[in-house]
Amino acid sequence: MKWTKIGQIYQVTSNYPETISHASNPVALHLRGDIYRIFYNGRNVHNKSSISFVDFDIVQNVILRDHQRPVFTFGSDSSFYSHGISLGNFWKLGDLSLLSVMSWRFEDSEYWNGQIGLLRLVNRSNLVLYLNKPLVTNDDQDDISLSYPFVIYDSGVYKMWYGSTISWSSENGEMIHVIKYAISSNGMDWVKMGIAIPYEIGTAQAFSRPCVLVDKYGYHMWYSYRSGTGLKYRIGYAYSLDGLNWKREHSLVGIDISASGWDSEMICYPFVFNHNEHRYMLYNGNEFGRTGFGLAIMENETHRVQ
Structure with missing residues (x-):
C-alpha cells in the first residue's frame, strides 16, 4: 500500500481556553454526501483534554465549520477523567451511537492512570457520559494503565x-x-483475550491508538508506535x-x-476510513498534534498481505 498526503487540513486557531492547543486523535463521522464531522482532542494550558469538531468536505478539501x-x-x-478524555472511535449499540x-x-505520581470510558453522541454533535464509571478498568491482566480503545461489531x-x-x-x-x-x-461486559500485536524491544514496543478495518482480505490495523531507539512516533500497520x-x-x-513542516518529526494517531471506494487516513504530526491534523489517501487500495 502507498499513501499520498493531501496535507494538513486543519490548523488550531481556537479562542476557547479548553481547546487552545492541539487537535489530536481525529475521528471522522459521516454526516451526508462528502461531508464529515471530524472530532478531535484539544487541550488547555494545563494539558487537560476536551473534545471539539470541524465539518469537512472530503472532496473539495475544505473546512465548512470550525x-x-x-x-x-x-x-x-x-x-x-479528571485530566481529560482522548478519542477512540464511534460504534453502534442498538439505536445508540457510542464513542x-x-x-x-494523574494522582501522586509522574505517571498517569488511563482507563476506558464510554460517551453517547446526541444530535451528531453533543457528547454526554453514557457510563459514570469506566467501561474497562485496571485488573490483574492490566494492572498499570489502559489507553485508546477501538470497537467494532463483527460476526x-x-x-x-x-x-x-x-x-x-x-x-x-x-x-x-x-x-x-x-x-x-x-x-x-468484556472478556480480555491478551496481547494482539506482538511487541519487540528496540523495534516496536510503545504502541498507541489502534484503528481497525475489515474487508474481504481480512483485518487491517493502523497505530502509532515507538521503537525505543529514540525515534518519535511513526505509524505502523498489522494484518490478520x-x-x-x-x-x-x-x-x-x-x-x-x-x-519538512508540520509532520517532519512525528506522525501518529491514525484514523482510517472508506468513502466512495477510496480509503483515507486522518493523522497527527509533530508534538502529538499540537498544530492540527492532516489527511492522506491510499493509492493502491486493493492489496493483500501474504
Whole structure:
C-alpha cells in the first residue's frame, strides 16, 4: 500500500481556553454526501483534554465549520477523567451511537492512570457520559494503565482493541505499552483475550491508538508506535485473518514523516476510513498534534498481505 498526503487540513486557531492547543486523535463521522464531522482532542494550558469538531468536505478539501467550542470536557478532580478524555472511535449499540474513549487521571505520581470510558453522541454533535464509571478498568491482566480503545461489531460479537502498559520503562528507557484484544456479547461486559500485536524491544514496543478495518482480505490495523531507539512516533500497520492473530507489517505501511513542516518529526494517531471506494487516513504530526491534523489517501487500495 502507498499513501499520498493531501496535507494538513486543519490548523488550531481556537479562542476557547479548553481547546487552545492541539487537535489530536481525529475521528471522522459521516454526516451526508462528502461531508464529515471530524472530532478531535484539544487541550488547555494545563494539558487537560476536551473534545471539539470541524465539518469537512472530503472532496473539495475544505473546512465548512470550525466549531472550536468543546462538546465534552474533562471532569472534576474526583472523576476518573479528571485530566481529560482522548478519542477512540464511534460504534453502534442498538439505536445508540457510542464513542469509546480513554480517560486520563494523574494522582501522586509522574505517571498517569488511563482507563476506558464510554460517551453517547446526541444530535451528531453533543457528547454526554453514557457510563459514570469506566467501561474497562485496571485488573490483574492490566494492572498499570489502559489507553485508546477501538470497537467494532463483527460476526455477532463486539470486538475491542486497546492499549495496556506493561512497564513504564525497559532496558532502553522506553515504556512497554502494547495493544490487547477483548470481546463482548453485549458491548458492556468484556472478556480480555491478551496481547494482539506482538511487541519487540528496540523495534516496536510503545504502541498507541489502534484503528481497525475489515474487508474481504481480512483485518487491517493502523497505530502509532515507538521503537525505543529514540525515534518519535511513526505509524505502523498489522494484518490478520481472524482479528485475533496479527502480524506486524511495518514495511508495508506506505506513509512516513515529511522532509519538512508540520509532520517532519512525528506522525501518529491514525484514523482510517472508506468513502466512495477510496480509503483515507486522518493523522497527527509533530508534538502529538499540537498544530492540527492532516489527511492522506491510499493509492493502491486493493492489496493483500501474504
